[in-house]
Amino acid sequence: xxxxxSPPTFTVNSPFPKDxxxxxxxxxxxxxxxxxxxxxxSFLEHTVDRNxxxxxxxxxxxxxxxxxxxALAVFIRACKAQWAYLVQFFAGFCLVANGCYIGVxxxxxxxxxxxxxxxxxxxxxxxxxGLATVPLGLYLWNGLGPHFGLGKATGEVDHRAAYASCGLLxxxxxxxxxxxxx
Numbered sequence: 001x002x003x004x005x006s007p008p009t010f011t012v013n014s015p016f017p018k019d020x021x022x023x024x025x026x027x028x029x030x031x032x033x034x035x036x037x038x039x040x041x042s043f044l045e046h047t048v049d050r051n052x053x054x055x056x057x058x059x060x061x062x063x064x065x066x067x068x069x070x071a072l073a074v075f076i077r078a079c080k081a082q083w084a085y086l087v088q089f090f091a092g093f094c095l096v097a098n099g100c101y102i103g104v105x106x107x108x109x110x111x112x113x114x115x116x117x118x119x120x121x122x123x124x125x126x127x128x129x130g131l132a133t134v135p136l137g138l139y140l141w142n143g144l145g146p147h148f149g150l151g152k153a154t155g156e157v158d159h160r161a162a163y164a165s166c167g168l169l170x171x172x173x174x175x176x177x178x179x180x181x182x
Contacts, residue, residue: 069087073090086161089140091137092137
C-alpha cells in the first residue's frame with residue numbers, strides 16, 4: 001500500500017510471455033509501472049532483472065530519441081523541403097530535452113537515469129551525454145528565429161506551417177489520451 005506521500009502507480013501488463021525463457025532477447029520484463037510525477041515528468045518503472053542487457057534497454061530510448069529526429073532533419077534538409085526548419089527545430093528540441101533529462105536527471109536518479117546508474121553506467125557518461133546533445137540542439141536552433149517571426153521577419157510567419165504544427169500537436173495529444181491506460 002502506498003504511503004500518503006508517494007505518487008499513485010498504475011500497473012500495465014506487458015505483452016511479453018510470463019516464462020522468462022520465452023521472452024524477447026532485448027527486454028525480459030513482464031510488467032511496467034507508470035509513475036506520474038507531480039513535477040510534470042511521468043516515467044515507466046520497469047523490471048529489468050531478467051534482462052540480459054539492461055543497459056542496452058535503458059540507453060536505447062535516449063539514443064533513439066536523439067538519433068531518429070537528427071537523421072530525419074538531415075534527410076529533410078538534404079531534400080531541400082521548404083518546411084525543413086520545422087524538422088530542424090524538432091530535432092533540436094529532442095537533443096536538448098534528452099540531454100537535460102539524462103545529464104541533469106543523473107543527480108536525482110530521475111526516470112531512466114536511476115536504472116542507468118543502478119546497472120553500471122558511470123555518472124560521468126550521463127553528464128557527457130548531456131554535454132554532447134544540449135549544445136548540438138542549441139546549434140540546430142541557431143538562426144531559426146526568422147522562420148518563427150523573430151528578428152527581420154517582424155512577426156511574419158508561414159501560416160500553413162503554423163496550422164500544420166498546431167494540427168500535429170492536436171493529433172499527438174489525441175493519441176496520448178486515446179492510448180492512456182486511464
